[in-house]
Amino acid sequence: MKVHFLTTDLKTISETANFLALWEDENDSIDQLTSGSTGTPKKIKINKNLMRASARMTGAFFNLAKGQTALLCISPEFIGGKMMVVRSIEFELEIYATEISSTPLKNLNQPIDFAAMVPMQVSETLTHHPEKLNLIRNLIIGGAPVSKKLEIALQSINCTAYSTYGMTETISHIALKKLNNQNEPFKAIGETSFSIKNECLVIKAPDLLINDLETSDVVKLLNNREFQWVGRNDFVINSGGIKIHPEVVERKLNSLFPKEEFIISGEPDKSLGTRVILIAEEKLKPLINRGIMKSILERHENPKSIYFVKELSRRASGKIDRKTTLDRLNGY
Numbered sequence: 001m002k003v004h005f006l007t008t009d010l011k012t013i014s015e016t017a018n019f020l021a022l023w024e025d026e027n028d029s030i031d032q033l034t035s036g037s038t039g040t041p042k043k044i045k046i047n048k049n050l051m052r053a054s055a056r057m058t059g060a061f062f063n064l065a066k067g068q069t070a071l072l073c074i075s076p077e078f079i080g081g082k083m084m085v086v087r088s089i090e091f092e093l094e095i096y097a098t099e100i101s102s103t104p105l106k107n108l109n110q111p112i113d114f115a116a117m118v119p120m121q122v123s124e125t126l127t128h129h130p131e132k133l134n135l136i137r138n139l140i141i142g143g144a145p146v147s148k149k150l151e152i153a154l155q156s157i158n159c160t161a162y163s164t165y166g167m168t169e170t171i172s173h174i175a176l177k178k179l180n181n182q183n184e185p186f187k188a189i190g191e192t193s194f195s196i197k198n199e200c201l202v203i204k205a206p207d208l209l210i211n212d213l214e215t216s217d218v219v220k221l222l223n224n225r226e227f228q229w230v231g232r233n234d235f236v237i238n239s240g241g242i243k244i245h246p247e248v249v250e251r252k253l254n255s256l257f258p259k260e261e262f263i264i265s266g267e268p269d270k271s272l273g274t275r276v277i278l279i280a281e282e283k284l285k286p287l288i289n290r291g292i293m294k295s296i297l298e299r300h301e302n303p304k305s306i307y308f309v310k311e312l313s314r315r316a317s318g319k320i321d322r323k324t325t326l327d328r329l330n331g332y
Contacts, residue, residue, distance in 0.1 A: 001085075001088045001089045001092055001094070001095060002094045003016065003072075003095050003097055004094065004095070004096045004097070005096075006096055006097065006098045006099075006108065007097065007099035007107070011100070012098070012099050013097075015075055015076050015077055015081075015100075016076055016085070018076070019081075019082055019085055023085070023086070023089070027048075028047060028048055028049070029045040029046055029047045029048060030046050030048065030082070031044070031045055031046075032046050032082070032168055033168070034167070034168040044168065046079075046168075050209065051171055052086065053171075054083060054086075054170075054207070054208060055086045055087040055089075055090040055091070056190075057189045057207055058083075058172070058173070058189065059091050060189075060190070061176065061189045062138050064087065064113070065091060066092040066093075067092070067093075067094065068091070069093060069110070069112050070084060070087065070088045070093040070095045070114045071084075071095070071096050071098065071104075071112045071115035072088075072097040072098070073100065073104035073115070073116075073117060073121065074116055074117070074118065075100045078143075079168050079171065079172055080118075080142055083116075083171070084116050093114070096108070096112065101121075102121055103125055104117070105125050105132035106128070106132070108132055111135050112135055112136045113137045114136075114138050114140075115138070115139050117139065118142065118144060118319075119141055119144050119146055119147065119150055119260070120144075120260060122141055122154070122161075123150055126150075126153050126154075126157075133157045133158075133159050135159075136159040137159060138159065139159050139161045140161075140162045140164050140176065141162065141163050141164065142172075142173060143319060144319045144320070145229070145247065146163040146179065147250075147251070147254045148251050148255075151179050155180065160178070160180055161178075161180060162176040162177060162178055163176070163179055164177075165177070165217075165229065169210075170210060170213070171208055174188065174190070174192045174203060174208070175188050175189065175227075176189060185222055185227055186226065186229060187225060188225045190207040191205065191207050192204065192205040192225075193205075193224045194219075194221060194224055194227055195212075195224065196219070198233075199218050199219075199233070200214065200216060200217055201215045201218075201219045201221075201227060202215070203215065216234050217229060217232060217233070218230040218231050218232070218233050218236075218245065230245055230247070230248065231245030231246065232245075232247065235247070235265075235322060237264075237265070237266035237274050237276055238273060239266065239269070239272045239276055239300060240271070240272040240300070242300045244266075244276060244300060244301055246263065246264035246265060246266075248301075249264045249276070249301045250264050252296050252297055253293065253297075255296070256293070257284050257287045257288075261284055261312070262278060262279065262280035262312075263320060263322055264276060265277055265279055265322060265326055267305070275304040275305070276301060276302065276303050276304055277305045277306070277307060278305075278306045278307070279306075279307050279308075279309060279312070279329060280307075281308070281311055281312060282309065290302075307329055309328070309329065313325040
């Protein structure tokens with residue numbers, strides 16, 4: 001593997017060097033913080049051999065081969081960045097490292113065979129440097145759900161884009177959804193298979209020594225290798241006995257304003273138990289139209305209250321922190 005730095009940013013260079021040093025040391029595992037999607041992030045140990053196995057699963061899917069190029073634009077502090085480096089080592093790819101920013105492709109001028117980005121990076125690149133995405137042959141997008149608005153915008157881009165499904169515990173993704181064909185399901189990679197327990201996805205991934213890992217993701221299982229993602233069970237709003245998935249409502253509202261700047265949540269209600277609310281960044285005030293929202297949402301999905309905040313709480317990865325946003329709204 002050869003690393004080409006397209007930036008002089010010392011933080012990017014040092015984080016890459018630090019991970020390479022950890023990878024080459026005598027330890028069999030690497031410490032990694034979980035994403036903290038539903039609680040406090042926790043440190044877990046990830047076996048290096050399983051990281052290699054995960055890299056081979058992805059490499060087989062994308063037919064990665066020696067001499068091809070990869071892009072590192074996610075910090076190696078996160079599992080997504082670490083795995084891009086491991087894939088490059090495993091398949092002897094030439095890796096181009098950019099500054100970790102919202103527009104990482106601004107200085108990119110050569111074709112890239114394989115890249116990984118978070119939704120915010122893709123969205124900002126489409127706004128400021130859309131032509132740069134055409135330099136990428138295969139792009140995986142992870143770290144947070146891909147909004148319908150972003151999925152539609154990607155239809156005009158030449159690169160083949162995929163949304164990923166996975167978590168730190170599965171050592172990056174174990175399923176991919178092709179975004180160039182709308183309404184495609186998530187499809188397993190490697191020997192991974194799926195089942196359902198209490199409406200939530202259960203994962204079996206022999207390549208990663210994972211046997212019946214229960215998740216909090218509510219899905220519609222199509223077969224043991226494919227599913228459609230509905231939302232997180234942790235975030236379900238039970239309003240008057242009706243279960244409402246915030247992510248489903250958010251996808252419907254994508255046509256009105258960017259998903260990255262609002263969330264649907266719930267608050268206590270004397271008659272309903274919990275009622276639906278909308279929390280949006282202040283800059284969205286001019287776009288909020290209750291009449292239009294009522295026309296595209298089911299009656300029980302319509303927000304009973306709308307709250308505006310200067311900005312939503314986010315984790316270091318850029319993912320919206322729903323719990324902290326709600327806690328701050330309530331003055332905790």
